[in-house]
Amino acid sequence: MSHASRRRYAYLGPSGTFTEAALLSLPEAEQIEGVAYPSVPAAFDAVRGGECEAAVAAIESSVEGAVTATIDELASGEPLMIVRELLLPISFALLVRPGTDLDSVKTVASHPVAMPQCRRWLGQELPDVRWETAASNAEAARQVRDGVFDAALAGAFTAARYGLEVLADDVHDNVGAQTRFVVVTRPGTPTEPSGLDKTSITVGLRDNHPGELMEILEEFARRGVNLCRIESRPTGEAMGKYYFCIDCEGHIADERVGEALLGLRRNSAHLRFLGSYPRADRQAPTIRPGNTDEEFAAARNWLAAVRDGNR
């Protein structure tokens, strides 16, 4: 496929990030031109502004939890929509300029989400090292190449791109660590239901009255909608002001999910639909008795009949 006709996907660069690896693992990878951006907000703005069709971003680490830059960026600004999620195994190596030994490593740089994944190893092997943050792991590697830092925590595959070598491999503390990535586009019709879907929203409180979070959760519980994740994030407006980022099982096309969102729309503030998309773990949803599409339709038919006087 010619370069010009490729689909442009934005990612956190430079080349060599796990985010780029996630992008390259997409089924449509051959038709994609990856475009590197220096931050997640910049990658998302490229989608908002139409420079790129989609963006790929890390949203959650199985070790470090939420990637807050991504969540906050989805919760604010011009809306975007998650169309897909993917899970990538994450393993870190310590990258250095050729010839550097462990004793001469005084500074180690990485993305803020990377260092906690290697904390124990660093504590044991490099207890006196100074850790520096970089915009991404590949950016840390680039800065090691340029002599700014002595070592970087990044994927072993990143070494070759920056003329570095792997001084120590598998320096992460948790074998089997994964990062969840999302593909976002400008808002449109949600992806077709696959039967194994997830729906993401952000939602705020109206007046912070007692039990208000419970009332939000009840909208899901009453329709038998199982939650996959709930994250509380500061709104940034003032101390003590939060919004919630919630992933639930099912698709917005499912009656029970639609009804839960209708309830939230009436009884909460700042509801934002972030997307319904196939689950990367392919887990089937739990549907409690009374909450299938058929049962919702039957109940609605009954109500219509009663209203029409046909009981």
Ligand SMILES: O=C(O)C(=O)C[C@]1(C(=O)O)C=C[C@@H](O)C=C1
């Ligand atoms: O994509 C990269 O390599 C990054 O630097 C980002 C990022 C993240 O944002 O979580 C990606 C996966 C790893 O868990 C650590 C860092």
